[in-house]
Amino acid sequence: MNRGKGQNKSYSPFQLGIQRFMKNKMAVASVIVLFLIVIVCVMAPVFTNIDPEETNLLLIEKGPSDEHILGTNGVGQDNFSRLLYGGRVSLIVGFSAMFFTLIIGVVLGSLAGYYGGKVDNLIMRATDIVLMLPFLVLVLTIMALIDKVTIGLFVTIIALTSWPNLTRIIRGTYLSLREQEFVLSARAIGATDFRIIFKHFIPNAIGPIVVNATLMMASYIIIESGLSFIGFGIPKPTPTWGNMISEAQNIRILRNHPHAWIPPGLGILVTVLSINFIGDGLRDAFDPKSNRR
Numbered sequence: 001m002n003r004g005k006g007q008n009k010s011y012s013p014f015q016l017g018i019q020r021f022m023k024n025k026m027a028v029a030s031v032i033v034l035f036l037i038v039i040v041c042v043m044a045p046v047f048t049n050i051d052p053e054e055t056n057l058l059l060i061e062k063g064p065s066d067e068h069i070l071g072t073n074g075v076g077q078d079n080f081s082r083l084l085y086g087g088r089v090s091l092i093v094g095f096s097a098m099f100f101t102l103i104i105g106v107v108l109g110s111l112a113g114y115y116g117g118k119v120d121n122l123i124m125r126a127t128d129i130v131l132m133l134p135f136l137v138l139v140l141t142i143m144a145l146i147d148k149v150t151i152g153l154f155v156t157i158i159a160l161t162s163w164p165n166l167t168r169i170i171r172g173t174y175l176s177l178r179e180q181e182f183v184l185s186a187r188a189i190g191a192t193d194f195r196i197i198f199k200h201f202i203p204n205a206i207g208p209i210v211v212n213a214t215l216m217m218a219s220y221i222i223i224e225s226g227l228s229f230i231g232f233g234i235p236k237p238t239p240t241w242g243n244m245i246s247e248a249q250n251i252r253i254l255r256n257h258p259h260a261w262i263p264p265g266l267g268i269l270v271t272v273l274s275i276n277f278i279g280d281g282l283r284d285a286f287d288p289k290s291n292r293r
Helices: 002-008 013-022 025-042 079-115 117-132 135-145 151-177 181-188 193-204 206-229 241-249 251-256 258-286
Strands: none
Touching (some): 013 025, 013 258, 025 079, 025 258, 079 151, 079 241, 079 258, 117 151, 135 206, 151 206, 181 193, 206 241, 206 258, 241 258
């Protein structure tokens, strides 16, 4: 009897996806690593009481010591403090840009995929126009025209130039769902468009949405780091991992002060790898057809 009850128990697609995800040891380990990184960055004041933007000309390019674990940079700022607070900024940028890109992409993709016709044509032509422009060139041009780049402005620029790919993915998913029987049944009983989209379409498209969200966050952390490295990202003295790595452009620091740029480089590497492994695990969990193991 108990066995029969266990066999008859039904699970939602989301619950089945979570069960498959928990069997992926690399993805679960990556969740733990990413969680620890986030906790350390969020609790930065617990680990250091030094202001990351405070300069001290008497401590320029000092080596590691008891007071300054990773030494100081070219203007006497504590590298360890900047590492923790910089990780916080980089994570905020990655998550915020992902969140707003997700909103834009899901809304536009939902409208295009559900309604089709003129709405679809209009949104897809706008998507084609944005995709026609090289992403890096477009972002660099916008950054060059702005006097002072803030975190909020940086996130806005990334979100407004990154939505087309996600929009296309959501649109394609919706087009495949639009003629399914459960959607036709919902229309037959008089369900509103809003209810059909949020009750039936989005839950069935949650897999591609979640997977792309994780991969976008990893990409945006790399983009922020790359733009900050070449001087087009978030300007100093605001600490970011990209700003810290930019000091390695000085050959003297590159050779003699590895403690100034290797830790933020490792921070970016471990964080991005963790997010990518989580994204791969989510893809395999919510789209079993892509899992070849």
